Amino acid sequence: MKNKKFTLLIIGVVAVTGFWISWVSYNPSDEKAMATFVSVNELMNNNINKRIKLGGLVKDGSIVISETNQLECNFILKEGSSELYVKYGRTRPDLFKDGAEVIVAGQYNNGVFYADELQTKCASRYEGDLRNESSYNLTEVQQ
Amino acid sequence: MEILRDYGLIFIPFALSILYVIEPLFMSKLANSYESEDQKSLKRKKIMLYRQIKELEMEYDIGNINNKDFTKMRIELKKEVSAIIAQLKSK
Amino acid sequence: MTPVAGGVALSLAFGFGLLTVFTLLIYTKNQDQRLFLVGQRLALGVSFFIFLATFILSYQLIISNFDVDYVARYTSIETPFIYKISALWAGQSGSLLFWLFILSIFSTITILQNQYKHHELMPWVIISLTVTQIFFLILTNYVTNPFKPTEADFIVANGNGLNPLLQNITMAIHPPTLYLGYVGFSVPFAFAFSALVNRDTSPLWIQSIRRWTLVAWLFLSMGIILGGWWAYQELGWGGYWAWDPVENASFMPWLTATAFLHSIIIQEKKDMLRLWNMVLIILTFTLCIFGTFLTRSGVMSSVHSFTESSLGPIFLSFVFFIMIASFGLMYSRLDDLKSPKKIESFTSRESGFLFNNMIFVVLCFAVLWGTLFPVISEAIRGTKITVGAPFFNQINTPIGLILLGLTGIGPLLAWRRTGSKNLIRKFTLPIIIFFISIVSFLLIGYKGYVVISFSLCVFVTTAIISEFYLGIRVRKNKFKESLHSALINMISKNRSRYGGYIVHLGIVFMFVGFTGHAFDREKEFSLQVGQVEHLAGYEFELVNLSESERPNHYAWISKLRVTDHQGQFVTNLYPEKRVYFHNNPDINRRQPHSELDIYSELNKDIYSIFSSIDNQKQIAFLKIMINPLVRWVWIGGYILVFGTLIALWPRKEE
Structure with missing residues (x-):
């Protein structure tokens, strides 16, 4: 297993969660989530x-x-x-x-x-x- | 009187702690107490390695390590232990 | 033991602190052993004077000397004895002194324990601890001095008294427990920092800080759980976790510390992740200081915060100072932190740990993001946006569930590489059971996250049990032991491992409890004596209303008879409406308080609040909640503590 693959994986995880966090920040599901x-x-x-x-x-x-x-x-x-x-x-x-x-x-x-x-x-x-x-x-x- | 009461009480622990702190300065130069410490840390290292070997065996028995790795790691750990035992004996 | 003496003790501690750092810095240059001894003793002196100051303040609180501003603000003559002591950490300056007190205990233990150990590391360990002490001493000496005399143009006959919300046993022990956790991480941090300075990469110091970290982690966990328990018992909104900034402040270092606890196992066993571990312990310590800052500065509006104070900038500077000093030092030591080995396979224990670490840090970031979001949005967009619990729940639920899943997968993976044969052997049963439970929960009618969460709980439990089973079977075959002694020996010979699994089980219990939240029901209504109301199949009858005068409050008590849908008697609930300081002639000084009553079963809690009373018409206004599975959270907490204690229990040196 090359180290490169792990780096890619880490970047992947960070990207997915980063996307998830910003998505929720813009579209909170509950109206009480943000005011x-x-x-x-x-x-x-x-x-x-x-x-x-x-x-x-x-x-x-x-x-x-x-x-x-x-x-x-x-x-x-x-x-x-x-x-x-x-x-x-x-x-x-x-x-x-x-x-x-x-x-x-x-x-x-x-x-x-x-x-x-x-x-x-x-x-x-x-x-x-x-x-x-x-x-x-x-x-x-x-x- | 007030001042005496306020500061007097705190002065005693202060004076005592100063004496305690500067006491080492009046000792003759201290020998480096490294050797005994070295012995101790070697002994601790030995115990740690023994534990690691036992854990390794457990992991192998459960099936968390394959045969090849197990033999290799076990030999490595045993080498380290014997090196430490040799060091301990030489002192 | 006058307050003046207390102030002097604090100044002396400050002076000794500066001398300690100075002496030890000289020692690191000239290596004169006498100076090292002097430095050690000076550091003990710092702690000694802090102990002295703490005892003086406690004494002032006990004798109710209202000439001290702090005593007058947080206690009164009628405050019960135990809460006079707990008032030590009820206010800002007192709690900072208390922080110092705990840090001094830890510092003293560290110095005494390592008098003949870690000779190379100790000077910098002591320096790091003392610098932290100095920082808090600056605060207590110059910014918010707990011994400040009362400034009033009248004689203060009685103090303000302690907030009734804080007059609760849990609340008396929650802050100290949390502080023990926060402060505890300064020791592993000090070791890590010193190891960086000394370029020491041996696993020996990691061994010694693993125990410290575990102790601090245990206290932090207990502090968090107790805080939730207190909120649930006292605050009366029916929950235990509100994602309040201060709660988040304690949760964030917990997350990074948990990641650290896992990843130092790898460094110990495989000498990997050296750099990553440094990052984690630095982050944990910084977050602890940051947490204290959030709690004590009033920057965030929160139930915990004190009124705004000048502490903010000083605290933030210290946080930046730690980060710049440690990360700067780390950068200059990058060569030493390169690990000689690399992770070889996705399906290895190592990569499982790596994944778990990433998710923990991501979760920590998500919480930090939500906590700081109001500040960020105000700075960028100019509008202040507040973030509520639903936001955190939405973001963190999937991340938390991934972590839960990893709790089950990780321990099943083999070191270095799990062969496909081994994969099938270990995962077949848990995965089959996982799918069976998904189907059965769907058939019961559960939906969405609930199904995933419950099924993952089943999966993880199966995985843990099968790990125990495998271990026992091995011992039985190898050493011909009975089931019982195989279990005992297996655990006691591998304490951190099986203790860890038990902690995992505790986490599973907690997740079951968290999931129960999806089924919460609540209703607010008014009842006349004799009337009934229904909620979730239960019937609530107001049997009577009574009143009672007690030593420090006056109470109205309502008696509620609860029966289930078959008419079977369940319990009587006695929620109370109280007024503290009820004898105070000034009505505004009187303090109403709703004392809840909770009936708790394994599968649900019935939670009742007596919100107000109409005396003339004999009507009680009540709020009832049915909270399923809450008890599992507390049981999980006990299991977690038990597991950690097993992992911590010292082994005889064979």
Whole structure:
């Protein structure tokens, strides 16, 4: 067996997998495989029909949970000064609350963003500023 | 007091470790400890070769090596072992 | 043991580190044995001061000294004792110190173990390890010091507390295990680097690093599996692997390390692939550092990442430094790395190993591609594109299946060349069984990858069993042993080989579990007490809702009665909705948490999440998932660990 044949084989394997990886990159089979990340402003200015992702903060006091079905909720996503009305109807992550940093994925239609994915980024609570808790009742938590 | 407490505690391990580190500098020039090391690595090599021979036999018995290769490789390994044994004896 | 002392210890370690490198460099020039001894002792000193600093930080965490910023940020008075200790690796600066701590353990072991061994190699081994220590010491001394005092214009009465997600035993041991793996590869790398410097191509050092590599590999594997287990038990999305950048960061060095473990066998036995092995170990070590960088820098958005920090550029420079230094050195040593022998045939064990290596590296590249795709697309096209799990699954499934197939084919091939007679003898049975299983799985109604994956699992298992059978038969005939003692002797005389086969079996189990993912079902719904809901032939009845106050949280508990389609009782599930820090007057400081309940059987898991509660109407909002075969993944993990331990078990020097 000549060494040449092995070199050819290695090149072959690399070429086939290279082709495969780039093919999947251009034609992902699942619409959730890739999503473009846009800002709220970009979304407002362009008409985007694709599934997209957005990031921002949950506006304080904007979370409204449906009376009839607690799974459904809507809130306002803030990114800088832009705001976006978001509807979400699935199980919410534990860290989802006022001021939380979230990433939503879904589709935009007529002023409403219908999210099918809602992720919270690491809780500011644990990386945030220290608390002034001179008023905090220590004995209460120690028991 | 504060400073003494903060730095005093760390000073003790620091001083001890410095003594430990510079101690060799006061030794007379060290003889090269190669010879005993050479013996050891030769012995390890011998053990390794013995193991390789056993593995080779196993592979042959299972049928992972053909007859011709087996005999050739076995002879090669045995030659290496005897060379090492000779070296070990000469010392 | 004040925090100031901790800071001083870190500075001293840094100073000792510089001295170590300096002394040993002089030693390599003048060969004065005294200097070598001094260098060794200095290196031990570096580790000693790092141990000291780590103990001081742990002590501060235990006594809750909130004057230290790190202690105030990651613990609070009510944090349970064990999590006060695990807070050591919960935050950025602490985890970097912890990295150093583990590296120092390994460095100390390496130095002590090799005091009278590998005399030529040791100076550069120590230099490489110390340079790595110095890098992390720069970070902990000057960039993110764990002993930084608290800066607040008020007295910090209580700390922020540890994230409840991290208050979990698995989460307490997952990072250390992973770190032991990451850090473990610095030792084989140091040996390889030193061998390059010394132009040493003997198989002796390869022998010694094979064990180290295997230990590091074992820890890395366990760390990855524990991470998956934790995600599955705690995160509540019903899966164990999300192709998150940080998960990928641990998977990539695992792939190259696995390739390395296979290809050093060839170098040991046949003295081939010298250059390739160097490339693999350098890549593995670089990927470990890169992985730490991805985890700790916040460059990638990920569940693991900390908020953005200044670590990025420094880490990247170190990664480039390692790559340039090692590949540059490798280039200058190309002549020594030419292997005297060549692979002779496609149908040889050697070529099987070569194939397996190529596929591992290709898989690693695919994962790297997907992980960096958002960064690349933003740089080139200006649009930020995020890549999700389906992308990775689509790319990696066929590659993974090829690897699985090779797991079965490789061990059946003979060294150098498999004659056609031998090929027929060894492959007939596994291939027949492979085709039978394809047909039967198709008849059951499975499709696509599922059929291929299950059939390959059967194929590989058959191949492994037949290897065991052949070995036992040989011993029985040759040594007249009983079946039992033939098995035991065969394994104990060829530990790495049969240990390896057992690891392969573990991988097969895991693939069965991965394939089960294709049959996942899930449903989100609300239930009033007494109502029922159906999913995949199971009936779920909400029996009652109760509440309970516990030491560090408040919990609402729902009781779900699960029956199968025949009305037979299966189990009761008790998913909980908890609120941590429930006594905190500031509502925003309170932390809700869904504690899942999972019923696990060999063929499926029933996974329940209590997402929210309507107290007035007594309605629970639940998410139920049926995840088939998940348990096989964990069983595969146990088998993998068991097999690796067999391969690692030391042999008596006969």
